[in-house]
Amino acid sequence: MDRVVNFSAGPSAMPLEVLMRAQSELVDTNHAGMSVMEMSHRSKAFEDILENTKHLLKKVMSIPENYKILFLQGGASLQFSMIPLNLLQKDHEAAYIITGSWSQKALKEAKKVGQTTVIATSEETQFRNIPDFSQITHKENLSYVHITGNNTIEGTRFTTLPKTDAPIINDWSSGILSEEINVSDYGVIYAGAQKNLGPSGVTVVIIRDDLIGHAPDNLPTMLDYKTHEKSDSLYNTPPTFGIYMIGLMLEWIDSLGGLKEIEKRNREKASLLYEAIDQSSLFYSPVNKEDRSLMNIPFKTDSEETDKAFIEFAASKQLVELKGHRSVGGMRASMYNAMPIEHVERLCSAIREFEEKVK
Ligand SMILES: *Cc1c(COP(=O)(O)O)cnc(C)c1O
Secondary structure, X not given: OOOOEEOOOOOOOOOHHHHHXXXXXXXXXXXXXXOHHHOOOOOHHHHHHHHHHHHHHHHHHOOOOOEEEEEEOOHHHHHHHHHHHHHOOOOOEEEEEEOOHHHHHHHHHHHHHOEEEEEEEOHHHOOOOOOOOOOOOOOOOEEEEEEEOEEOOOOEEOOOOOOOOOOEEEEOOOOOOOOOOOHHHOOEEEEEOOOOOOOOOOEEEEEEHHHOOOOOOOOOHHHOHHHHHHOOOOOOOOOHHHHHXXXXXXXXXXXXXXXXXXXXXXXXXXXXXXXXXXXXXXOEOOOOHHHEOOOEEEEEOOOHHHHHHHHHHHHOOXXXXXXXXXXXXXXXXXXXXXXXXXXXXHHHHHHHHHHHHHO
16 A cells, blocks of 8 residues: 555545545445445434434534534535525624635625625735734624634634624634634534545534524525524435544544544644744745644745745655645645644655755
8 A cells, every 4th residue: 555645735634544444344334234325314324323423523522512513515615605694684794804715705605695894804914814803892783703713725723712792603624623622612613524524525514503593584495504403414315424434533533532632733743844844944934923723834935946846856755735725826734633743744854855955
């Protein structure tokens, strides 16, 4: 077996143990005599899988009783619409903090639904930082405040939250399960699975139960959170394989010691790479130090040609998917939970070796 070191932003690397386990159960899952992919979503065998995944997510994230877990489709991108369609009340505004292209996309969809307001943005610094929102005090008639907790493309991350009475909605697609948080600080946390949860095709929505059931009557059934809450994500056929894989990922995290241990590892990994970048006289991080992401780490040289040469150099050492997002350029290393520290060490060595070589 020849597996590369995969720095892809998503779909992204999964733990080998988890893939091997899925392989071993592929044709006969949980002794059902059939694969999870062949099971009716209404069967007892699948119900057990769904319950197990929900139970483990609750346990690993310490999700309080008054929150519901939904497994939906349409990606994080459909949540950009479902959030305002369900939560933006008449004569109210939806507030957005703009920290990159995903939050811009979220705002664009909300504008189609109702009144919005941008309460902070870091657009003027090309999103190199999380903007200061400490001055934002009470604002009347806000339905919610939307943030992008971890900015996958720009490489920034929220470490504090706005002070507000309105529920905070967090697009945490690339941050979920990477560190400990207090779920009750949020009204909704949503995430496309393909970054840090499992395979693509399933979106996890963790929603405070009092926020469900306020959608207008003319909202299509499939877009209403109530539909999915009432039917326990089984209104229609859910992404069964994805839900199963998230369960395996959570079992793996739980067996390692939960989010406390995962966060410790992620901090170690990130500081190792930031250190290598900061010590280099060739490479630099475009991101403000206090706001640096633990998951997605962009870095650059002063020349596009050198960037390209480095990406090729790294690929020759089986370090792949390091090309930065086309809007940012340079390199980006995404280092989700599945990536062991040894893989990050190999990237750090490649950085030092390359610098030595081009000197
Ligand atoms: C990847 C990503 C999205 C888009 O997710 P899809 O599941 O492809 O719709 C949205 N927000 C953030 C922060 C992301 O990283």
